[in-house]
Amino acid sequence: MVEQQNSSSKVQALYELCKTFTPSGVPPSSRAIQKLCYLLDTVGPADVGLREENRDDDRGNSVARWDQSITYLDIYKCDSFTMCIFCFPTSSVIPLHDHPSMTVFSKVLYGSLHVKAYDWVEPSRYQKSKGPGYPAVLLAKLTVDKVLTAPCGTSVLFPKSGGNLHCFTAVTPCAVLDILTPPYREDAGRKCTYYHDYPYSTSSIGNGDELSDIKLDDHAWLAEVETPDLYMRQGAYTGRTVKV
Template sequence: MQMCIFCFPTSSVIPLHDHPEMTVFGKVLYGSLHVKSYDWIEPTCIRESTEPGCPQVRLARLVMDKVFTAPCRTSVLYPKSGGNLHCFTAVSPCAVLDVLAPPYREDLGRKCTYYIDYPFSTSGNGAQISNGKEEDYAWLAETETPDDLYMQPGVYVGPTIQV
């Protein structure tokens, strides 16, 4: 497993990303954090763009769009449900504890991918929703790791823990 504590100043963001084949336990330790999360629609619904330079998009369902303020419950993201694709925005200075199992490991397909979300209505090629409202769905396109994303690694000074 891998444990991380993210400390956010107000308005800082971790962009929309995933935790493939991983379960994540998250807990807001102090402050307030806005969380927007999605799950992929199954069976997979992909739209290829006919416009040059426009990315392929995949349909996802909105799971959560709310603010968590400490003290609050622990959230659990499963590999295929619970909002595994998500972004964080600090409403106030805050900290979040994440426990990931198993940890990221690129050679086993557990690599973080970043996404951009587009409203469902942006796809004009006849896609229809059978459950819910259009506002509950979005098209997600893979994107490069944002250039302005910077996470300062922490230093652990306590005893070594074997898990």
């Protein structure tokens, strides 16, 4: 999946833009976001040392999605940002998860990817557990539910908007270039938490609240779940190493 050749200078250009980011959790300026998105919009597989997969999977279409591994490629990481690539086989999934106090840029390099994303409803609406087997849930609004097919523009999520909680499902073999600023860091309060979404219904509130403005089809209750077993393997990035 990774070509043994140097990528173009676009990787270095991405680094030069990202090195102005800080580990504070404050989103980059609108100008910095605009410049980075403009550059990311021009990045293709060859620019990061990848070639597009025209076939489905080495093991055929009959492989169950939970038995397929996603390849993770590190390009660069520091306290301020992480730049990486995820290469997905068809039907593989990164389950619903959050990005606390983070801004994330995602660019589909090839193939098609379904993205489903939520933001928390504010002020928070929650339902306490009714007992064993009934998890506590928080109300979230669906913000993205679509398929992204390369070539396409860059998606950006923010700490409290743009779909901070998202799930990726590969419609075809695909690759995504991600830039996270700042990166996950548990001791700084940026722990990755996974969720399961439950359809919203007025009968599920159970606390006397009247949410007349809530639509059934664009809201859901999210329950925190244990970190799932992710079938992900570390790959070797063979594109151009950035100069710091």
